[in-house]
Amino acid sequence: MANNYPIGVFDSGVGGLTVVKELIRQLPSENIIYFGDTARVPYGIKSKETVIRFSIENILFLLKQNVKLICVACNTVSSVALPAIKNHFRVPIVGVLAPAAREAVYATQNKRIGVIGTPSTIKSRSYESQINELDSEIKVFSAATPLFVPLVEEGWVDTDVTREVAREYLGPLTNKNVDTLILGCTHYPLLREVIQGVLGKKVNLIDSAKQVAIEVKRMLACEDLLNDSAKKPRHKFYVSDNPEWFTNLAGRFLGHSVKDVSRAEVG
Amino acid sequence: MANNYPIGVFDSGVGGLTVVKELIRQLPSENIIYFGDTARVPYGIKSKETVIRFSIENILFLLKQNVKLICVACNTVSSVALPAIKNHFRVPIVGVLAPAAREAVYATQNKRIGVIGTPSTIKSRSYESQINELDSEIKVFSAATPLFVPLVEEGWVDTDVTREVAREYLGPLTNKNVDTLILGCTHYPLLREVIQGVLGKKVNLIDSAKQVAIEVKRMLACEDLLNDSAKKPRHKFYVSDNPEWFTNLAGRFLGHSVKDVSRAEVG
Numbered sequence: 001m002a003n004n005y006p007i008g009v010f011d012s013g014v015g016g017l018t019v020v021k022e023l024i025r026q027l028p029s030e031n032i033i034y035f036g037d038t039a040r041v042p043y044g045i046k047s048k049e050t051v052i053r054f055s056i057e058n059i060l061f062l063l064k065q066n067v068k069l070i071c072v073a074c075n076t077v078s079s080v081a082l083p084a085i086k087n088h089f090r091v092p093i094v095g096v097l098a099p100a101a102r103e104a105v106y107a108t109q110n111k112r113i114g115v116i117g118t119p120s121t122i123k124s125r126s127y128e129s130q131i132n133e134l135d136s137e138i139k140v141f142s143a144a145t146p147l148f149v150p151l152v153e154e155g156w157v158d159t160d161v162t163r164e165v166a167r168e169y170l171g172p173l174t175n176k177n178v179d180t181l182i183l184g185c186t187h188y189p190l191l192r193e194v195i196q197g198v199l200g201k202k203v204n205l206i207d208s209a210k211q212v213a214i215e216v217k218r219m220l221a222c223e224d225l226l227n228d229s230a231k232k233p234r235h236k237f238y239v240s241d242n243p244e245w246f247t248n249l250a251g252r253f254l255g256h257s258v259k260d261v262s263r264a265e266v267g
Numbered sequence: 268m269a270n271n272y273p274i275g276v277f278d279s280g281v282g283g284l285t286v287v288k289e290l291i292r293q294l295p296s297e298n299i300i301y302f303g304d305t306a307r308v309p310y311g312i313k314s315k316e317t318v319i320r321f322s323i324e325n326i327l328f329l330l331k332q333n334v335k336l337i338c339v340a341c342n343t344v345s346s347v348a349l350p351a352i353k354n355h356f357r358v359p360i361v362g363v364l365a366p367a368a369r370e371a372v373y374a375t376q377n378k379r380i381g382v383i384g385t386p387s388t389i390k391s392r393s394y395e396s397q398i399n400e401l402d403s404e405i406k407v408f409s410a411a412t413p414l415f416v417p418l419v420e421e422g423w424v425d426t427d428v429t430r431e432v433a434r435e436y437l438g439p440l441t442n443k444n445v446d447t448l449i450l451g452c453t454h455y456p457l458l459r460e461v462i463q464g465v466l467g468k469k470v471n472l473i474d475s476a477k478q479v480a481i482e483v484k485r486m487l488a489c490e491d492l493l494n495d496s497a498k499k500p501r502h503k504f505y506v507s508d509n510p511e512w513f514t515n516l517a518g519r520f521l522g523h524s525v526k527d528v529s530r531a532e533v534g
Binding site (some may be wrong): 158 | 316
């Protein structure tokens with residue numbers, strides 16, 4: 001395994017780019033290959049068996065690109081598939097769940113944490129298990145917020161409709177007196193302001209991207225795999241469908257436009 | 268080909284059940300096999316190539332079940348894939364597009380028709396071509412309404428949020444003085460009241476289900492394939508993922524609950 005091999009990142013679609021943004025910030029020398037499964041997006045309403053099958057196919061695709069580590073930039077995959085498959089492959093696999101759970105446990109003062117995510121993520125109760133493994137006294141309150149993803153993809157991040165949807169979904173959580181909320185889906189950082197507006201400024205919003213990038217950096221350092229080349233790193237993007245759609249949306253998630261987007265068939 | 272062979276129906280997910288409801292009403296003796304591609308739903312944001320590939324796989328699955336005719340209960344497939352593939356198979360294939368276009372052309376008085384649908388359906392401009400082939404003087408005004416599907420699947424058919432989204436999407440159409448609107452997606456009949464509320468009572472809403480069922484009946488009669496058996500017909504449902512999710516939603520689309528739902532892998 002060579003240090004200049006790329007980090008592989010995958011997500012069901014475009015949301016994982018919020019993680020890529022943070023990887024680029026924290027690991028500016030690393031080559032990155034991203035795969036977005038836009039032909040089968042979204043995963044968040046699909047069954048465990050199907051999410052596992054799709055995830056394995058995505059991992060095999062990245063392994064063929066000679067990646068040195070795989071970062072799963074999708075909460076649904078990290079919640080429902082990763083526990084079953086993470087030890088089966090020849091490179092380390094890092095999910096978004098554990099880093100976000102750790103950060104939330106660290107942040108909470110009153111031991112009341114909220115979690116929002118896709119129906120599959122919430123149904124898996126994975127965040128609850130992770131948090132309670134770290135501190136069994138913490139109470140976790142969860143809510144599925146399925147309309148957030150289509151709203152973000154429609155670009156409606158600052159509209160009355162989105163604020164109304166947020167009030168509807170988050171209302172039950174505001175009564176639970178949580179002081180910390182995990183944004184349990186890589187799309188949700190784009191709704192940070194709307195969510196903070198509904199919950200109030202005192203609630204800590206935990207966005208897994210930053211913590212995941214720290215974890216990736218730590219693991220690469222541990223295995224002596226950090227890229228020390230001075231060459232300009234390459235960021236290459238593959239999607240299973242609709243490179244144009246992905247390219248149009250990407251800027252919103254990544255903070256800058258992307259160029260190198262190709263179509264790749266998996267499965 | 269035997270008369271008691273089933274009619275095959277497919278859709279990307281659950282929306283096609285609005286067509287099944289009408290098939291059962293108009294053809295109460297027919298056996299029906301439905302396939303919903305819930306592992307890869309939705310199709311409406313995906314590319315032509317991908318929708319064609321998925322559609323062929325779905326058709327091959329239905330042909331294996333010995334169907335005598337295939338009804339494509341999905342506007343996206345009918346718009347972007349059907350023109351390329353409909354003549355390649357050994358049974359007749361009926362889409363939702365032509366019947367709805369015919370009905371709209373018949374209904375309009377002022378020759379101004381609106382069409383709403385998924386981004387892929389609208390981008391294909393298929394409704395415009397079909398309508399203008401029938402009457403080149405008709406003006407067609409289209410709008411993509413991507414949030415309607417997730418709103419219906421979330422069960423938010425009668426909420427302030429949905430009315431606000433409808434006002435946002437349909438606003439530009441209200442200024443165009445259309446007297447007829449095609450509901451160009453099999454989910455949209457569930458939003459009939461909200462849409463009528465925004466556009467006003469004078470606008471005709473054309474829902475393809477009824478017209479498609481008429482077309483299926485006509486074609487079966489033509490080929491002498493109507494089922495004349497007195498046996499209770501069988502309605503069997505297959506999905507590529509999440510039979511429970513499908514079963515929960517199905518009642519809302521079909522008007523009664525479904526029992527016989529199995530998982531089937533395609534592709």
